[in-house]
Amino acid sequence: MDIGTAKPSKEEMLGVPHHLIGFLEPGEPFSAADYVEAASKTIREICARGHLPVIAGGTGLYVRSLLYNISFPPESRDPGLRAALYEKAEKEGAKALWDELRSFDPEAAAKIHPNNLGRTVRAIEIYRVTGVTMTEHVRRSREAPTPYDVCAIGLTFSDRAALYGRINVRVDKMVADGLPEEARKIAGLKNAPTAMQAIGYKEFIPYFEGRCTLGDSVEQIKRETRRYAKRQLTWFRRGAGIHWITVDACADFAEEYGRAAEFIEAKGWPRWTAADQKD
Helix, strand or coil, rough: CCCCCCCHHHHHCCCCCCCCCCCCCCCCCEEEEEHHHHHHHHHHHHHCCCCCCCCCCCHHHHHHHHHCCCCCHHCCHHHHHHHHHHHHHHHHHHHHHHHHHHCCHHHHHHCCCCCCHHHHHHHHHHHHCCCCCHHHHHHCCCCCCCCCCCEEEEECCCHHHHHHHHHHHHHHHHHHHHHHHHHHHHCCCCCCCCHCCCCCCHHHHHHHHCCCCCHHHHHHHHHHHHHHHHHHHHHHHHHCCEEEEEEHHHHHHHHHHHHHHHHHCCCCCCCCCCCHHHC
16 A cells, blocks of 8 residues: 555655554554554654654544553454444445444544544444443543653644645646556455545545546545545644644745754754664
8 A cells, every 4th residue: 555655665764764654464454542552562662772753644543542542442342343334334334334323422423524434333343342432431541641752743734725736736646656556456355444444545446336437536535635634634733732834834844844853852852863763
């Protein structure tokens, strides 16, 4: 899933080690709880080597679950139940499951898009197995303090049209680089519930089934990505303590980097140096 996830190339990594990229097979399910477990372990290893870990990404649920200690008990998982819920979704549609979630956990449902089948299934699974809603699990988790001293830096645009234009260009480049072919391979897997829910993959299903044109699917990806960007901004702006950098107000990358470095140094942490590349 190199293209659709914008996996950085070796050149883009600039010799800096990146973790938890390309470590999972596309057919394997992966939840926010799985991410917290894997990322926490990686953070501990990096810190043990005397280095500063940098969490990069835009998925609000995953980031907050990691940084603010939101977790779910291992016994809340039931692979058989999860498979049955996905089967129900295939027959009745994702909305049917979302309506079921709303009936017993309206607060969680309000935070999950009706088309986000993965999160809907997970919320139902947690409730059916533990008897406690996802909302209540999150509340209980937040009672414990975060183990991290966080310096959060967010990137934004003052001109929403410019942001959306960048998104459209990015999608066009992905398509030119072979995204439809990559999506077809993922769709051909017998079971890839997490992978096929990603934006840039599920939108091609109608095209593969002959129900729309390639152009229609590409336009849908652009729309969904723009909507996702809007939701990201809303999600992160609710949180306090984020240092925002307005990208289109900076003259160049050096200015953006300088501002980020100022935020980091204000925490009393050392500026990144070439020695950190060893990590």
